[in-house]
Structures are given as structure tokens and as C-alpha cells.
Amino acid sequence: MAAVTFPAVSGSWSKANMSAAAWKRHIIRQLKHRDRTQKYMYQDLIKSYNKLLERTKIFDPLNERLQVEFLNIFSDHLNSRLDVTSTVHRLEDPETLQLQHQKEVTKLEKTNGELAVQIYELGQNLQIKQKELEELQSRLKGVEGFFSGVVKRNVELHESVKKITCENTNIKQRYDELLKQHRTKEEELQKITNDLSEATAGIVKLKSLQADDMNNDNDRECQARWAKQLASAAAKVIDTTPKTVQCNEDTANTDEAPAVIRRAFRSASATFLSPIFTLKENILYKMRRVESLCDDFKGPSFVCWSSRLPTKALEIVEAHESDINAAKFSSISQTLATGGDDRIIKLWDVVAGRLESRTSLQRSSSGITSIEFDPTGYRILAASYEGAVHLWEVNACRPTYVLTGHRHKVTAAKFKSLYHQAVTGSFDRTLKIWDLNRGACTDTIQVSSYCSDVVSLEFLVISGHHDKKIRFWDCRTKVCTNEIPVEGRVTSLNVTCDHSQLLSCSRDDTLKVVDLRKMNCCRQTFRADGFKCGSDITKAIFSPDGSFVTAGSADGTLFVWNVKTGKLEASLAGQHNSCVNAVTWSTSGEYVVSVDRGKKAVLWSDY
The missing domain is CATH 1.20.5 (Single alpha-helices involved in coiled-coils or other helix-helix interfaces)
Structure with missing residues (x-):
């Protein structure tokens, strides 16, 4: 059988730039041409050759045995004549050679077909790679253009950075200069402030010395004038004696x-x-x-030598038509004043362990938040929700003055040590000092938090606030001289009769006693199981002799602590059904009155 060749096909590969579709068509035409020229011509020969191969396979075992015998017989001869026998043995029969040749041809054809397929695939891959290369080149051009723009932008940014760095350096230099000037000015200001403080202290000292000198001069002048008057009177007596004798x-x-x-x-x-x-x-x-x-500086004329511990409710009355916010005993008698949301102040007399209604003061236009008697017991100062403070004469039907000026509700109003003055605290974050003779505000102190209660000493005002601080204010300079932090919002403040101790009540359910003689340090803290501060207006109070403190709880229980021992002396429950807002102790120390949100007033004593 003749070897199969592909002259046309081999010629077609010389066209490297032929498209894939034309190349496929060319291969198909060449294969069809080969079938027409070679397959039909050798069809019979191929069939005969196949039959011959089938017959040859039958004699393969016999041929192998014969070859073995032949090799055994002529092994010695082959050894003696190696060159000749090797040549002879290399010569095989024509059929074997033909089979080998056919196998090699088949193998070569197969290899040729595989190579043709590989060449085709490689051509396809080459075209794909060429397209990818063209795309990459175009992208490379774009990237190179973008990179050139980025480089240009980078150069511009570097120049901008250099420029900004220079500007920042200049600004830093100016800032350092300004900072240096600022520190210099601060030092000068501090020096001026110190000099001003020293000058102020010197002026105050000088004024004090001048006042002392003036007082001494006045005393000397008075003494001299009195001595002169006495001498003149004595001389006149002596001069008149001869006249009567002549x-x-x-x-x-x-x-x-x-x-x-x-x-x-x-x-x-x-x-x-x-x-x-x-x-x-x-x-x-x-x-x-x-x-x-x-x-103007002394306290109430009545002094309580010993307060009685309340143990029993003597009387329960429905004192008002709505919540009762404040209650206060007079400083000279057993007269009680109560006020609440019904805009009425009621006066009561304690007679034989009973509360007897005395009169009502009805000129307030809003609810009452605080009540205070002056030390004479003849005037009442009442704060209200409308931002006003009313000053009543106890026996009058209408207020003497209505002090207006606060922008929010007034939570506390107290007389100062000078009875013609008062101090008020409000939710508008101000404390105001009033001249009650003129009914005018004389000073206003700005504070940083809502004020819940105030107390007043000679030149000192103490205020409690919602920011959990107690502040001490000098009325002469309107400066905060001290602050005492607590754990909750302050609801009330109260001082002993000798102004040595301060009692505060706060929303952390504690009462604290502050010693005003020892740098305003907290001396005692009172707590009790079941005691809970029920509102922002809950009032706690000292007994008149300062031996007890008492406050009402949110559940209506009245708690009394011993100041000396710090122990809970009494827990009085069962009379109030709602939060106790205020407690007051009679000046005699005999009675205690508590008022609540449920319109009730309860009179307590020890019998």
C-alpha cells in the first residue's frame, strides 16, 4: 500500500494569514479529493490485505515456535559468525517488513493528523493571542496616557504640598508669636489681677481702719460732748447759788x-x-x-430647750382641696401655716392637741411652693408657681407686696437676718435679694442650675440645686465661695437655730448634715430602709433644739433620726397614703406637722 501524503495540505500551511474558515474549507476539499483519488482505487486491495492479515494471525504461534527452534539450532553457528548471522537475522521476511511498514505508516498518519489538529489549534490560539495583544496594546496606550496625567498631577500636587508647607510654616511662626504674646498677656493679666486683689484687700483693710478710726472719733466726740454737757450743767448750778443768796x-x-x-x-x-x-x-x-x-440679728425670742420625739398622730385633717406643698410653724406661737396647689394659705392654731382653723389668705394667682414666717411671727413670705413672691401680714386679708421678677416658678423664699430683706430661689437659675420695705429687688445672683431651696445667714446665702451641688454665696460680692457635691438632686435645706449645722435632703434617698463651723464638711449621713425621697420638693427639717431630723417618705411614712447617735428613732406609718411633701416642727418642740399630696395634714406628738 502506498504512503498517504498531503501535498496540497502542506502547501496550504504556507499561507499563515489565511482565515480560520477558509482554512477549514480547504482541508475539507483536500480530504474529499484524497478519498476520490485513493480510497476507491485501493478498496479491493485493502480488503484482500485485511483477509491476509487475519490468516497470518493464525500462524503467529507456529511461527514463534519455529523461530525459537531455529534460534536454538543455530545458536552456536550464530555465535561463531556474529557478523554474518546478525546481518541475516536482521533480514526478515517481506510480510513482516510490510506489516511493520504499515504500522509505521498508520502511526505517521495518526501523528500527522494530530499535528494538523495541533497546528490548527495553535493557529486559533495565535489569532486569539494576537487580538488580546492588540487589546493589551491599546489598553497600554490608555494606561500610559493616564500614567502621564497622573505623573503630571503628582508633580502639581508636590508643588502644591511645597506651597502649603511653606504657608503652614509661616502660620506656625505667626501662631507661635501669638501664643507667646497670649502667654505674656495672661501673665500681665494675672499680675494685674493679683495687684487688683491686693489693692482691693488693702482698700478694704484701709476702709475698715478708717471706719474704726471714725467710730473711735465719734465715740470720743460723744464722750467729750457728754462730758462738756455735764460740766456745763454743773457750772450752771454753781453759778446760780450766789444769786439766791444776794x-x-x-x-x-x-x-x-x-x-x-x-x-x-x-x-x-x-x-x-x-x-x-x-x-x-x-x-x-x-x-x-x-x-x-x-x-435685726437676733433669732426668735422663744427658745426650745428640749424637743419631744413624735410617736402618735393626734389629729388628721383634710387641710386643702389639692396637693399640700408647704407647712411652717410660727416662731413665737403655735400658729401653723399651710399652702398648696389650691392657691390658698391657711392658718391653724394648735389648741389642746387639735388643729383649729384660724383664717385663710387667698390672693395668690397660682399654687404655693414655700412658706416662711418672719422671726416676729407677724409676717408670712410665700413663693408661688407664677414666678412671684407674696408678703402677707398675718392679720391682713391681702398681701402687702407682690415681688415679681423671676421668669419661672419660685421654689424658695426666706427672710434674711435683716428682717426687712428676703432671698428667693427659682427655676430660672437665679437667686434674688429683696428689700421688703420698698418691695424691690436689690441684687440678682446667676447660678448654673435649677435652685430647689435656699437658707440665709448674715452675709451668706446657701442654695441647693438640681445639678447635685450645694453652693455658698457671699451676698456682698455675689461670688460662690464653696461647693459641696451630693449624690442626688437637692430637694431641701435647713439650718439649726445657732446656724452651726446645715441639713440637706436629696433624691439619692439620703439626708446629710454639714458642719458650717469646720470648713463646711459633711458630718453625718442619714439613711433608712424604706425611706425614699418622693419628689423634688420633699422637705427635711431639724428639731428646734437640733437634736432630731425628720423627713417624709414617698410611701407616706415619717422618719425621725437622732443627730447625736445617728440612729433611726422613729418610723411613723399608716396615717399618710401618699408622698409626704413637707414637715415642720413647732418652736416649742412639742408638735410636728406633716403634709402630703393627698390633701392631708397630720399633727404628731409624744402623747
């Missing part, structure tokens, strides 16, 4: 002599006593003036 005898024997003598004596006595009376009146006037000034 009467002649004639006149002495007449009836007119006694009259003359009597007139002379009257004149002398009048002349003598007149400066004495004038001096006495001046002294009495000055004493009354000093007493009136001292009256």
Missing part, C-alpha cells in the same frame, strides 16, 4: 422773798436738769437704736 434783808422780810427764792430755785433746777434730761434722752435714743439694730 437778796437784801428788806426783800427777805417781805412776802415776795420766798417767791423769788422759789423762782431762783426752780430756774436753777430747771437749768441743771435740762441738760441731764437731754443727755438721758440721747442715751436712751442711742440705746433704742442699738437695740433696734441688734434686733
Whole structure:
């Protein structure tokens, strides 16, 4: 059988740029041409050759045995004549050679077909790679353009960075200069402030010395004037004595002599006593003036020597038509004042362990938040929700003054040590000091939080706030001199009669006692199981002798602690059904009154 060749096919591969579709068509045409020229011509020969191969396979075992025998017989001969026998053995029969040749041809054809397929695939891959290469080249051009733009932008940014760096350096230099100037100015300001403080202290000291000198001069002048008046009066007495003796005898024997003598004596006595009376009146006037000034600083005239521990409810009354917010005993009697959301202040007298209604004050336009008696017991200061404070005479039907100026509800109003002055605290974050003689505000202190209660000493105002702080204010300079932090919002403040201890109640369910004589340090803290501060207006109070503190709880229980021992002395429950807002202790120490949100007032005592 002749070897199969592909001359046309091999010629077709020389066209490297032929498209894939044309190349496929060319291969198909060549294969069809080969079938027409070679397959049909050798069809019979191929069939005969196949039959011959089938027959040859039958003789393969016999041929193998013969070859083995032949090799055994001629092994010696083959060894002696290696060159000849090797040549002879290499010569095989024509059929074997033909089979081998056919196998090699078949193998070559197969290899040729595989190579043709590989060439085709490689051509396809080559075209794909060429397209990808073209795409990559186009992308490369775009990337190179973008990169050139980025490089240009980078150069511009570097220049901008250099420029900004220079500007920042200049700004930093200016900032350092300004900072240096600022520090210099601060040092100058601090120096000026220190100098001003020293100058102020010097001026205050100088004024104090001048006042002392002036007082001493006034005293010396008064003493000199009194001595002069006494000497003048004594001299006048001495001068009148000879005049009474110089009467002649004639006149002495007449009836007119006694009259003359009597007139002379009257004149002398009048002349003598007149400066004495004038001096006495001046002294009495000055004493009354000093007493009136001292009256502005002294406390109530009634002193409680021992307070009784309340153990029993003597009477329960429905005192108002709505919530009761405040209650206060008079400082000179057993008169009680209560006020609440019904805009009425009611006065009660405690008679034989009972509350007897006395009168009502009904000129407030909104609910009452705080009540305070002045030390004389004849005036009442009441704060209200409308931002106003009312000053009543106890026996009057309408308020003497209505103090307006707060922008929010007034939570506390207290008399100062000078009874013609008052201090108020409000939710508008201000404290105001009022002149009650004129009904005008004299000073306003700005604070940083809602004010819940205030107390006033001679030159000091103490305020409790919602930011959990107690603040101390100097009324003369309106400066906060001290702050005491607590754990909850402050609801009330109260001081002892000797102004040595301060009691605060806060929403962390504790009562604290602050010693005002020892740098305002917290001395005691009172707690109890079941005690809960029920609202932002819950009031706690000292007993008149300062031996007990009492406050009402949210569940209506009244708690009493011993200040000396710090222990809970009494827990009075069962009379109030709602939160106790305020508690007040009579000045005699005999009675305690508690008021609640349920319109009730309960009178307590120890019998």
C-alpha cells in the first residue's frame, strides 16, 4: 500500500494569514479529493490485505515456535559468525517488513493528523493571542496616557504640598508669636489681677481702719460732748447759788422773798436738769437704736430647750382641696401655716392637741411652693408657681407686696437676718435679694442650675440645686465661695437655730448634715430602709433644739433620726397614703406637722 501524503495540505500551511474558515474549507476539499483519488482505487486491495492479515494471525504461534527452534539450532553457528548471522537475522521476511511498514505508516498518519489538529489549534490560539495583544496594546496606550496625567498631577500636587508647607510654616511662626504674646498677656493679666486683689484687700483693710478710726472719733466726740454737757450743767448750778443768796434783808422780810427764792430755785433746777434730761434722752435714743439694730440679728425670742420625739398622730385633717406643698410653724406661737396647689394659705392654731382653723389668705394667682414666717411671727413670705413672691401680714386679708421678677416658678423664699430683706430661689437659675420695705429687688445672683431651696445667714446665702451641688454665696460680692457635691438632686435645706449645722435632703434617698463651723464638711449621713425621697420638693427639717431630723417618705411614712447617735428613732406609718411633701416642727418642740399630696395634714406628738 502506498504512503498517504498531503501535498496540497502542506502547501496550504504556507499561507499563515489565511482565515480560520477558509482554512477549514480547504482541508475539507483536500480530504474529499484524497478519498476520490485513493480510497476507491485501493478498496479491493485493502480488503484482500485485511483477509491476509487475519490468516497470518493464525500462524503467529507456529511461527514463534519455529523461530525459537531455529534460534536454538543455530545458536552456536550464530555465535561463531556474529557478523554474518546478525546481518541475516536482521533480514526478515517481506510480510513482516510490510506489516511493520504499515504500522509505521498508520502511526505517521495518526501523528500527522494530530499535528494538523495541533497546528490548527495553535493557529486559533495565535489569532486569539494576537487580538488580546492588540487589546493589551491599546489598553497600554490608555494606561500610559493616564500614567502621564497622573505623573503630571503628582508633580502639581508636590508643588502644591511645597506651597502649603511653606504657608503652614509661616502660620506656625505667626501662631507661635501669638501664643507667646497670649502667654505674656495672661501673665500681665494675672499680675494685674493679683495687684487688683491686693489693692482691693488693702482698700478694704484701709476702709475698715478708717471706719474704726471714725467710730473711735465719734465715740470720743460723744464722750467729750457728754462730758462738756455735764460740766456745763454743773457750772450752771454753781453759778446760780450766789444769786439766791444776794437778796437784801428788806426783800427777805417781805412776802415776795420766798417767791423769788422759789423762782431762783426752780430756774436753777430747771437749768441743771435740762441738760441731764437731754443727755438721758440721747442715751436712751442711742440705746433704742442699738437695740433696734441688734434686733435685726437676733433669732426668735422663744427658745426650745428640749424637743419631744413624735410617736402618735393626734389629729388628721383634710387641710386643702389639692396637693399640700408647704407647712411652717410660727416662731413665737403655735400658729401653723399651710399652702398648696389650691392657691390658698391657711392658718391653724394648735389648741389642746387639735388643729383649729384660724383664717385663710387667698390672693395668690397660682399654687404655693414655700412658706416662711418672719422671726416676729407677724409676717408670712410665700413663693408661688407664677414666678412671684407674696408678703402677707398675718392679720391682713391681702398681701402687702407682690415681688415679681423671676421668669419661672419660685421654689424658695426666706427672710434674711435683716428682717426687712428676703432671698428667693427659682427655676430660672437665679437667686434674688429683696428689700421688703420698698418691695424691690436689690441684687440678682446667676447660678448654673435649677435652685430647689435656699437658707440665709448674715452675709451668706446657701442654695441647693438640681445639678447635685450645694453652693455658698457671699451676698456682698455675689461670688460662690464653696461647693459641696451630693449624690442626688437637692430637694431641701435647713439650718439649726445657732446656724452651726446645715441639713440637706436629696433624691439619692439620703439626708446629710454639714458642719458650717469646720470648713463646711459633711458630718453625718442619714439613711433608712424604706425611706425614699418622693419628689423634688420633699422637705427635711431639724428639731428646734437640733437634736432630731425628720423627713417624709414617698410611701407616706415619717422618719425621725437622732443627730447625736445617728440612729433611726422613729418610723411613723399608716396615717399618710401618699408622698409626704413637707414637715415642720413647732418652736416649742412639742408638735410636728406633716403634709402630703393627698390633701392631708397630720399633727404628731409624744402623747
